[in-house]
Amino acid sequence: MxxxxxxxxxxxxxxxxxxxxxxxxxxxxxxxxxPQCGAAIRRVICAPALAIGGSHLLSEKKIGEKGFTQYKKIGKGVYEKTAGKGPDIISSD
Known part of the structure; x- marks a missing residue:
């Protein structure tokens, strides 16, 4: 509702x-x-409440199934693949 x-x-x-x-x-x-005093009121338009981010929407298994690749930072300029296709490690070197 x-x-x-x-x-x-x-x-x-x-x-x-x-x-x-x-x-x-x-x-x-x-x-x-x-409902408390009986005064005239009006409905006000305001911004909807939205879930920020999206990490809760896709599990690592589903990320790969959807064709995406996910990396996790393991060091300064070094990332390790956690899901999907692609190189196992990406380094800035």
Whole structure:
């Protein structure tokens, strides 16, 4: 279920004046009044929450299956292959 952000239109209580989050189904109607004080509120558009990175998406086995190669740093300018095709060690020398 999505989480929607609501904020008071004008004057409101300490709950709705700074804004609050509400988890609702897509089919639920938009809230028009604060659940605590009854003040008029509006839905506010804000940035979605996203998972940063992506290391949790692919295991080393799947990286190779997808055609990628993964290296791990083992020293200054030296990398060792952990998954996929390619040279076993890459060095800056």
């Amino acid at each position: 999505p989480i929607y952000r609501y904020q008071a239109n004008h004057a409101g209580c300490p709950h709705c004046q700074p804004g609050f989050d509400e988890m609702q189904r897509l089919s639920d109607p938009e809230l028009s009044a604060c």
